[in-house]
Amino acid sequence: MTADLSETKPLTARIVAGRAPLNLKEYEAAGGYRAVRKALKELTPADVTKAVKDANLRGRGGAGFPTGVKWGLVPSLEKAPGSRYLVCNADEMEPGTFKDRLLMESDPHQMVESMIVAGYAIQATRAYIFLRGEYIEAAKNLNAAIAEANAAGYLGRDILGSGWSMDLHVHTGAGRYICGEETALINSLEGRRANPRAKPPFPAIAGLWGRPTVVNNVESLCNVPHIVNNGSAWFLGLNQGKSKDGGTKLYGCSGRAKRTGIWELPIGTTAREILEEHAGGMKDGLKLKAWLPGGASTDFLMPEHLDLAMDFDTIAKAGSRMGTGLLTVVDDRQNMVSVVRNLEDFFARESCGWCTPCRDGLPWTYKTLVAMEKGEGRPGDIEQLEKMTRFLAPGRPFCAHAPGAMEPLQSALKFFRGEFEATIKKIDQTTATHAAA
Amino acid sequence: MSTANSSSNPSADVIKLADLVASASLPPTDGYRMSDEERHEIEECLHHYDDNRAASIDALKIVQKKHGWVPDGAIAEIGKVIGIPAADVEGVATFYNLIFRRPVGRNVIKICDSISCYLTGYDEVRNAISAHLRINLGQTTPDNRYTLLPICCLGACDKGPVAMINDDTHGNLSPDTIPALLEQYK
Numbered sequence: 001m002t003a004d005l006s007e008t009k010p011l012t013a014r015i016v017a018g019r020a021p022l023n024l025k026e027y028e029a030a031g032g033y034r035a036v037r038k039a040l041k042e043l044t045p046a047d048v049t050k051a052v053k054d055a056n057l058r059g060r061g062g063a064g065f066p067t068g069v070k071w072g073l074v075p076s077l078e079k080a081p082g083s084r085y086l087v088c089n090a091d092e093m094e095p096g097t098f099k100d101r102l103l104m105e106s107d108p109h110q111m112v113e114s115m116i117v118a119g120y121a122i123q124a125t126r127a128y129i130f131l132r133g134e135y136i137e138a139a140k141n142l143n144a145a146i147a148e149a150n151a152a153g154y155l156g157r158d159i160l161g162s163g164w165s166m167d168l169h170v171h172t173g174a175g176r177y178i179c180g181e182e183t184a185l186i187n188s189l190e191g192r193r194a195n196p197r198a199k200p201p202f203p204a205i206a207g208l209w210g211r212p213t214v215v216n217n218v219e220s221l222c223n224v225p226h227i228v229n230n231g232s233a234w235f236l237g238l239n240q241g242k243s244k245d246g247g248t249k250l251y252g253c254s255g256r257a258k259r260t261g262i263w264e265l266p267i268g269t270t271a272r273e274i275l276e277e278h279a280g281g282m283k284d285g286l287k288l289k290a291w292l293p294g295g296a297s298t299d300f301l302m303p304e305h306l307d308l309a310m311d312f313d314t315i316a317k318a319g320s321r322m323g324t325g326l327l328t329v330v331d332d333r334q335n336m337v338s339v340v341r342n343l344e345d346f347f348a349r350e351s352c353g354w355c356t357p358c359r360d361g362l363p364w365t366y367k368t369l370v371a372m373e374k375g376e377g378r379p380g381d382i383e384q385l386e387k388m389t390r391f392l393a394p395g396r397p398f399c400a401h402a403p404g405a406m407e408p409l410q411s412a413l414k415f416f417r418g419e420f421e422a423t424i425k426k427i428d429q430t431t432a433t434h435a436a437a
Numbered sequence: 438m439s440t441a442n443s444s445s446n447p448s449a450d451v452i453k454l455a456d457l458v459a460s461a462s463l464p465p466t467d468g469y470r471m472s473d474e475e476r477h478e479i480e481e482c483l484h485h486y487d488d489n490r491a492a493s494i495d496a497l498k499i500v501q502k503k504h505g506w507v508p509d510g511a512i513a514e515i516g517k518v519i520g521i522p523a524a525d526v527e528g529v530a531t532f533y534n535l536i537f538r539r540p541v542g543r544n545v546i547k548i549c550d551s552i553s554c555y556l557t558g559y560d561e562v563r564n565a566i567s568a569h570l571r572i573n574l575g576q577t578t579p580d581n582r583y584t585l586l587p588i589c590c591l592g593a594c595d596k597g598p599v600a601m602i603n604d605d606t607h608g609n610l611s612p613d614t615i616p617a618l619l620e621q622y623k
Contacts, residue, residue, distance in 0.1 A: 083487060092592045093589055093590055093592070094590065095551035095552045095553065095589065095590040095594075096551070096552055096553050096590065096594050097590070097592060097594070098592045098593055098594045098595060100592070101592045101593070126487070132592075133498075133535050134535075134547075134588070134591055134592070134601060134606075135592070136604045136606075169485045171485070171491075171495075172498075173494070173533070173535075174494050174497070174498065174533035174534070174535040174536050175533045175534035175535035175536075175588075176532065176533055176534060177589055188494070189491060190488065190490060190491050191486075191488075191490040191491040191492060191493035191494060191519075191521075191529065192490070192525075192528075192529065193528055193529060193532040194532065194533075209487055209488055252594075252595065253595070254553035254556075254557075254594035254595050254597060255553055255556045255557065256556060256557060260594070260595035260596075260597075261595050262595065292552070296551065296552055296590075326594070328552055328553055328556070328594070329556075330556065331556070334556065339552070339555070339556075342550070342551075342552055342555045343552055345550070346550070346551055346552070346589055346590075349587075349589070350589060352532075
């Protein structure tokens with residue numbers, strides 16, 4: 001680790017590819033757990049929350065909700081005495097997203113330190129890392145780090161003599177994408193089927209076991225110790241003037257690009273820089289056809305959108321969402337009907353089945369696309385798909401799952417309508433041939 | 438919505454009603470008795486939560502780790518240890534795709550079929566596995582050595598196509614390397 005890196009890439013400065021993650025001693029030697037000491041000894045919980053608010057840290061799970069504002073919704077201990085919870089959403093399952101895995105596998109102590117500082121800010125009595133069951137290595141490394149932190153007195157009773165106590169537990173899930181929805185995650189953590197809950201009340205008021213609960217994404221939380229150590233102004237400056245948002249962002253690229261991977265860059269870096277400089281462009285002989293800015297539930301953008309800054313507001317203005325910020329690039333050899341069929345297969349299978357629009361609408365959408373892919377599209381299919389994008393729009397289904405599913409569909413219909421129309425022309429010709437015979 | 442473990446992947450063949458009836462009566466379950474070890478492990482989990490119900494998923498995983506799947510008889514036993522109705526345990530068991538409510542092979546292959554793997558060669562890899570093992574998604578080889586299941590994004594998209602075999606994640610798969618890879622799992 002160099003001082004340089006921690007100045008510009010705080011989240012990944014301690015990560016070296018191919019090297020085992022730092023243990024407690026090494027992590028402390030590299031500046032680790034300084035934020036815990038500073039927060040617990042010098043700052044009030046409200047000070048920590050204010051620093052995160054001032055830093056304009058926006059939720060890195062995809063929605064971009066300001067992290068500090070979320071914490072601020074938790075009622076004070078006077079108003080709501082008793083247990084309260086911090087939950088890290090480490091159920092990374094958004095297709096095309098592979099950033100939280102890196103943070104947890106390669107720098108588990110950073111995750112643990114983040115949980116402690118954030119837990120202190122909301123005065124949590126217990127904290128959970130809700131980790132997807134398939135992340136075996138992350139579970140192993142996090143549990144080792146937690147054991148070390150417990151032994152060193154960073155967790156447990158009366159942490160560093162502050163009078164505040166918190167336990168931290170890694171809860172591993174058993175699958176299902178819907179667990180990433182924060183209220184479904186809470187139901188799952190309670191040992192129930194992961195159906196989302198009605199909001200309000202929001203988890204900050206009544207979450208896990210009906211108590212005040214904050215659910216934050218891994219990457220959001222990992223920024224917190226750095227904000228506490230270096231201040232809000234420093235954090236805002238990490239964007240190098242590329243965005244209104246503060247900090248760096250883990251950006252990535254998957255699909256048929258030359259060097260797929262993940263990079264920590266100033267938030268607001270352009271998609272072109274990510275794809276062309278860091279990922280080395282598309283593989284030889286392939287051209288970029290379309291791209292998803294941050295996961296399966298974001299609208300497709302086109303090559304002409306590559307110069308947009310990858311931040312929440314800029315990508316939203318272009319009609320999509322930054323989402324998780326990891327690009328999925330679609331090459332020119334792909335048929336968009338097939339690509340969208342693949343996406344809707346995922347969403348249909350992962351519907352929790354709670355509400356009718358999602359449970360019935362997504363399989364219907366999927367089956368329509370399967371037929372179209374086979375060249376068996378019927379007149380009216382495109383209009384039916386468009387109707388779905390309205391029936392499953394935000395506010396109609398119970399949660400954001402089905403609206404997310406409609407984003408790639410509606411944008412593919414907008415940009416590539418001809419490819420969908422072509423599947424229908426074929427059956428018209430077949431019918432015509434039959435009629436002639 | 439049923440889950441992957443009941444081989445309901447929409448891209449696989451449509452399940453026949455007869456199959457469902459057969460699977461409901463197939464597993465021989467009378468023999469299940471919870472071992473002291475399992476009971477002890479489940480009771481340990483209760484400490485992690487402020488309500489015992491939260492340990493239901495952990496409990497199902499503990500049983501599955503020992504038996505490969507969750508036999509019918511385990512459902513009520515888990516309910517007794519945790520103090521919740523068996524129906525609630527079953528509701529949880531059938532919701533989550535990593536809990537198997539019917540027997541699986543000694544090695545479970547979970548192949549990612551989400552977008553990044555799809556773009557980088559999922560179809561070819563799945564076909565190679567199916568051809569090598571002569572099974573489709575949702576099926577187990579007759580020698581009980583492998584079960585093949587679809588799974589959503591494994592969070593290793595930069596290494597697509599990706600599959601997990603048991604607890605191991607394998608990236609950059611290609612049809613050529615499939616036979617040698619599968620051979621490592623006895």
